Amino acid sequence: xxxxxxxxxxxxxxxxxxxxxxxxxxxxxxxxxxxxxxxxxxxxxxxxxxxxxxxxxxxxxxxxxxxxxxxxxxxxxxxxxxxxxxxxxxxxxxxxxxxxxxxxxxxxxxxxxxxxxxxxxxxxxxxxxxxxxxxxxxxxxxxxxxxxxxxxxxxxxxxxxxxxxxxxxxxxxxxxxxxxxxxxxxxxxxxxxxxxxxxxxxxxxxxxxxxxxxxxxxxxxxxxxxxxxxxxxxxxxxxxxxxxxxxxxxxxxxxxxxxxxxxxxxxxxxxxxxxxxxxxxxxxxxxxxxxxxxxxxxxxxxxxxxxxxxxxxxxxxxxxxxxxxxxxxxxxxxxxxxxxxxxxxxxxxxxxxxxxxxxxxxxxxxxxxxxxxxxxxxxxxxxxxxxxxxxxxxxxxxxxxxxxxxxxxxxxxxxxxxxxxxxxxxxxxxxxxxxxxxxxxxxxxxxxxxxxxxxxxxxxxxxxxxxxxxxxxxxxxxxxxxxxxxxxxxxxxxxxxxxxxxxxxxxxxxxxxxxxxxxxxxxxxxxxxxxxxxxxxxxxxxxxxxxxxxxxxxxxxxxxxxxxxxxxxxxxxxxxxxxxxxxxxxxxxxxxxxxxxxxxxxxxxxxxxxxxxxxxxxxxxxxxxxxxxxxxxxxxxxxxxxxxxxxxxxxxxxxxxxxxxxxxxxxxxxxxxxxxxxxxxxxxxxxxxxxxxxxxxxxxxxxxxxxxxxxxxxxxxxxxxxxxxxxxxxxxxxxxxxxxxxxxxxxxxxxxxxxxxxxxxxxxxxxxxxxxxxxxxxxxxxxxxxxxxxxxxxxxxxxxxxxxxxxxxxxxxx
Numbered sequence: 001x002x003x004x005x006x007x008x009x010x011x012x013x014x015x016x017x018x019x020x021x022x023x024x025x026x027x028x029x030x031x032x033x034x035x036x037x038x039x040x041x042x043x044x045x046x047x048x049x050x051x052x053x054x055x056x057x058x059x060x061x062x063x064x065x066x067x068x069x070x071x072x073x074x075x076x077x078x079x080x081x082x083x084x085x086x087x088x089x090x091x092x093x094x095x096x097x098x099x100x101x102x103x104x105x106x107x108x109x110x111x112x113x114x115x116x117x118x119x120x121x122x123x124x125x126x127x128x129x130x131x132x133x134x135x136x137x138x139x140x141x142x143x144x145x146x147x148x149x150x151x152x153x154x155x156x157x158x159x160x161x162x163x164x165x166x167x168x169x170x171x172x173x174x175x176x177x178x179x180x181x182x183x184x185x186x187x188x189x190x191x192x193x194x195x196x197x198x199x200x201x202x203x204x205x206x207x208x209x210x211x212x213x214x215x216x217x218x219x220x221x222x223x224x225x226x227x228x229x230x231x232x233x234x235x236x237x238x239x240x241x242x243x244x245x246x247x248x249x250x251x252x253x254x255x256x257x258x259x260x261x262x263x264x265x266x267x268x269x270x271x272x273x274x275x276x277x278x279x280x281x282x283x284x285x286x287x288x289x290x291x292x293x294x295x296x297x298x299x300x301x302x303x304x305x306x307x308x309x310x311x312x313x314x315x316x317x318x319x320x321x322x323x324x325x326x327x328x329x330x331x332x333x334x335x336x337x338x339x340x341x342x343x344x345x346x347x348x349x350x351x352x353x354x355x356x357x358x359x360x361x362x363x364x365x366x367x368x369x370x371x372x373x374x375x376x377x378x379x380x381x382x383x384x385x386x387x388x389x390x391x392x393x394x395x396x397x398x399x400x401x402x403x404x405x406x407x408x409x410x411x412x413x414x415x416x417x418x419x420x421x422x423x424x425x426x427x428x429x430x431x432x433x434x435x436x437x438x439x440x441x442x443x444x445x446x447x448x449x450x451x452x453x454x455x456x457x458x459x460x461x462x463x464x465x466x467x468x469x470x471x472x473x474x475x476x477x478x479x480x481x482x483x484x485x486x487x488x489x490x491x492x493x494x495x496x497x498x499x500x501x502x503x504x505x506x507x508x509x510x511x512x513x514x515x516x517x518x519x520x521x522x523x524x525x526x527x528x529x530x531x532x533x534x535x536x537x538x539x540x541x542x543x544x545x546x547x548x549x550x551x552x553x554x555x556x557x558x559x560x561x562x563x564x565x566x567x568x569x570x571x572x573x574x575x576x577x578x579x580x581x582x583x584x585x586x587x588x589x590x591x592x593x594x595x596x597x598x599x600x601x602x603x604x605x606x607x608x609x610x611x612x613x614x615x616x617x618x619x620x621x622x623x624x625x626x627x628x629x630x631x632x633x634x635x636x637x638x639x640x641x642x643x644x645x646x647x648x649x650x651x652x653x654x655x656x657x658x659x660x661x662x663x664x665x666x667x668x669x670x671x672x673x674x675x676x677x678x679x680x681x682x683x684x685x686x687x688x689x690x691x692x693x694x695x696x697x698x699x700x701x702x703x704x705x706x707x708x709x710x711x712x713x714x715x716x717x718x719x720x721x722x723x724x725x726x727x728x729x730x731x732x733x734x735x736x737x738x739x740x741x742x743x744x745x746x747x748x749x750x751x752x753x754x755x756x757x758x759x760x761x762x763x764x765x766x767x768x769x770x771x772x773x774x775x776x777x778x779x780x781x782x783x784x785x786x787x788x789x790x791x792x793x794x795x796x797x798x799x800x801x802x803x804x805x806x807x808x809x810x811x812x813x814x
Contacts, residue, residue: 012295019299021696022260026303026350027310028689029252030343034311036246037338038329047167047234050116051227056167057082057113057196058205059212062223062537067216069195075211077204082112082196088187089177091665092149092158094141098657098665100177100507101137104194105184112198113168115181120145120162128185130161137171137178138163158186169230173667175614192222202227209545219599223537224546232616247756248477248686252693253346255473257353259697260296262470276365285362292358293351300350304343312339449725452716453732456705457740464737467701471741472748474694475786479749480756481683481690482774482782487757488680490772491671498770499611500669501560502531502640503649506656507665514636520660521639526647531559532636533624538595538602540585547581547618549597551627552640559640561621564769565589566608569622572629576608580617580765593620602630609767613672617765640669672766694786698738702794705733706801713802723802730798731791738790742783 012019050056061067063084073081086105091098109115109122115132124130133143138160143149149158164181171178199208205226213221275288315326329335458464491498508517514532521530533552540547553559558568561576566589569575577593587593587606594603604622612619628634643652653666660666716726750773758768773779 021692021699022256022296022299023303023306025252025256025259025689025692025696026300026346027307028685028692029249029256030304030307030346031311032249032252032686032689033246033342033346034307034339035315035326036249037342038311038315038326047231050165051167051231054114054116054165054167055080055112055198056227056230058199058202058227059197059209060113060168060225061195061197061209061212061216061221062087062192062225063195063216063220064192064222065190067193067195067220071215072195072197072212075208075215077200077208078197079200080112080198082110082198084193084195086184086187086190087192087194088190090180091152092141092180093152094143094147094149097141098152099137099141099171099173100665101180102177102194103131103180103182103187105187105190106181107184110196113166113196115164115166117162117164120160122162123181123183124161125183127159127161128183129156129158130183131158131186132162132164132181133160134168134171134179135163135165137180140171140173140178158182167227167230167234169225170233172233172670175670206545213539218539218596221539221546222598224539226545229616248481248690251477252474252686252689253349255470255477255690255693256696257350258470258473259693259700260350261353261357262467262697262700279365289355289358289362293354296354297347297351300347304347308339308343447725447728448721449728450732453729454736456729457733457736467697467704467737468740468744471694471697471701471738472744474690474697475741475745476749476752478687478690478694478782479745479774479779480753481687482778483750483753483757483771485680485683486772486774487770490770495671496560497562499562499613499766500671501562501642503643503647503669504641504653504656505667505669506530506639506641507637507667508639508661517636517639517664521641521656524652524656526644526652527641528644529557529642531557531640531642532638533559533640534627534634534637536597538597538620541594545584545618547584547595547620548615549595549602549627550619550621551624551634552621553623555623555625558623559621560642561608561610563608564611564767566606569607569626572626573603573605573622574607575604575620575622575626576610577606577620578610578612578615578617578765579762579767580612580615581620582606582609583762583765584618595620597630600630602627611767611769613766614670615765617767698734698790698793701737702730702734702790702797705730705794706797723799726802727795727799730801731794734794735787735791738787739783742786746779746783 061072065086067084069081069084072078088103090101090103092101093099106123107125115122115134117132118135120132123132131149133141138144141149143160143163145160145162147160149160151157158180166179168179169176197208197212199205205228209224209226213224278288279285311326312330316323316330318326329338491500495501495503506517506521518530518532521527531553533550535548535550537546538549539545555570558570561568563576566576577587582588585593589606589609592603592605594601596602604620604626606620610619610621612621624634624636641652643649649668653668657664657666713726716729721729753773754771757771761770762768
């Protein structure tokens with residue numbers, strides 16, 4: 001045991017830098033996996049907890065006042081019914097902030113879909129103007145219990161009595177109204193009612209919706225929302241962040257395991273004689289294996305414990321969503337298990353890869369086997385031997401041709417046009433034209449260091465390919481991370497290319513003059529165009545869900561959709577649809593679809609697929625003129641504003657709200673990338689971790705190349721290579737290996753990044769076509785930095801090895 005510890009201590013002193021990098025890389029990998037676990041828990045558990053405690057309804061039906069909820073209670077699979085509750089659309093304002101809300105008349109606290117109070121108290125029947133706000137709406141309004149809400153356009157006011165969590169769909173400015181529970185007296189003129197259904201089997205949600213629509217009639221249904229939609233909205237971008245962290249964390253863990261495997265294998269090849277001596281003095285194969293295994297397990301365990309401790313102590317202090325996620329995750333029941341299991345699994349994986357490499361050390365014979373005079377596959381190939389004498393540049397230069405014996409300054413690199421063996425021309429009275437204008441050739445040959453370095457990098461194909469593959473993996477993941485960064489940046493710099501051609505949404509009161517509103521909006525100097533439109537809920541075929549049917553722009557001024565497939569909608573009954581809608585209806589571009597708006601059918605021809613960041617892509621869009629053909633009395637209810645380059649959306653929104661009529665609501669269009677701002681820091685951290693893993697593999701490659709070059713040092717010196725040229729051989733070999741890995745990572749990483757990003761876009765409903773690769777200049781800069789950095793790292797140890805004494809070289813060869 002004492003000898004084992006002394007050997008381990010000596011190995012640690014010899015490879016301090018590699019040990020430090022292994023600990024840091026393991027810590028970064030485990031930290032990323034723990035943060036991914038926290039984000040997954042944060043994305044799923046809070047909403048699930050609220051839904052369970054509130055006994056949430058699986059289906060919410062917005063209907064007209066004549067719908068009978070009693071018929072729904074008799075349907076098979078319906079456990080309980082909530083409501084009907086009278087509803088009315090309204091706008092509330094507090095301290096200059098406005099929000100569209102749904103006032104829901106509730107006499108008593110519901111048993112199904114029960115709001116969970118977080119502040120204040122429930123509605124008091126003695127206070128007819130007291131209301132309870134949904135928590136997300138309250139955060140948007142910065143409202144607290146006791147605040148007074150104004151209803152613009154009316155003299156009425158409402159008093160906030162409490163704030164509550166709800167498992168229903170969350171408030172989104174300009175898209176989904178916020179929820180306000182109020183006494184029935186506060187909803188004097190309801191425009192409809194809402195009914196909630198709690199099911200015995202949540203998996204039968206679509207069937208339950210179909211039965212409910214059949215019982216009530218399609219004309220009575222205004223909108224249908226399900227628990228699945230609410231859960232997807234609640235999880236939002238947190239799940240995506242967790243997926244990114246988990247994917248890169250697992251990839252980095254695999255890269256680290258392969259790097260450790262390669263490092264141990266290279267170290268074993270460089271210390272075969274030492275291992276043989278250890279066995280000769282009594283070390284068993286198991287003891288040799290245990291030394292390597294325990295040493296690297298100690299590195300991995302130190303990094304994993306450090307990552308777990310730092311995440312537990314400081315994770316909740318991270319800024320933004322990451323800190324919130326870790327804080328919530330630390331209070332979940334499975335937090336302790338995950339905090340132990342994730343680092344343990346990472347350490348076990350590194351231990352498994354270490355054990356495979358250490359097993360080779362146990363098979364080293366106790367008597368050193370003499371090395372062959374020439375390594376297998378180490379001879380120069382015909383192409384390499386030809387390259388050593390290849391003339392890469394022959395420059396004809398006119399000059400006086402000298403005869404034999406009249407050698408000029410050109411030496412052996414200059415020869416006459418008649419060749420070196422031609423006799424001297426006879427002297428005559430007629431001048432020889434060659435005397436005035438001869439031809440000489442300047443030759444530039446391939447440097448021997450370049451040829452020998454390229455040969456050393458790729459001579460042993462299995463070992464060379466393994467080194468290139470291990471170095472390619474972290475570089476490939478870095479390319480994918482750079483593609484993710486570029487795609488997120490595109491949402492901010494080129495939003496019109498990802499389905500966000502407009503920056504502001506304006507909603508006017510019902511009955512507002514269309515011409516007057518458009519004139520007001522287009523009068524602003526920073527508004528480039530105002531597109532009128534409407535958005536209504538439509539029942540899909542089979543009556544299992546509702547989608548958003550939009551009519552935006554006119555045939556004279558079409559709305560600039562971002563198309564990923566097909567063409568724009570120009571003719572009558574033509575429309576474009578999002579990926580979420582195509583998946584929901586199982587249709588493709590070119591198909592006809594039928595939907596129901598109230599009691600009116602609408603048949604549209606899908607001629608293109610648009611990139612739709614809103615409503616999970618469940619959107620079908622056409623022109624306002626097409627919808628007016630089915631309903632001539634249709635008037636615009638919203639306007640999408642495209643701003644001029646350089647305009648500030650918040651400034652324009654404030655100016656329009658101040659100059660417009662009382663009921664004008666102006667909201668900024670939500671950008672999906674706004675919720676992904678923490679991903680930028682995550683990507684930078686992952687790139688740093690992957691760079692550490694790549695550095696470990698690079699140091700392993702350099703060490704192996706230097707050790708293998710020791711036995712060739714005498715031969716290289718014997719053929720006349722200087723120490724600088726010998727150093728160039730190792731530097732070239734390292735640079736060629738890195739260059740091959742860079743090219744392979746770019747060739748594989750760019751298609752993989754496109755596939756991953758487009759797959760995520762398709763699964764979220766936005767649709768494929770949003771992925772963008774980094775610019776060629778950025779890729780070239782990163783690749784050049786990797787190659788030059790590898791060459792710089794290899795220069796120092798190779799120069800030290802090239803200047804070793806003759807006695808040391810003979811000892812190494814022996």
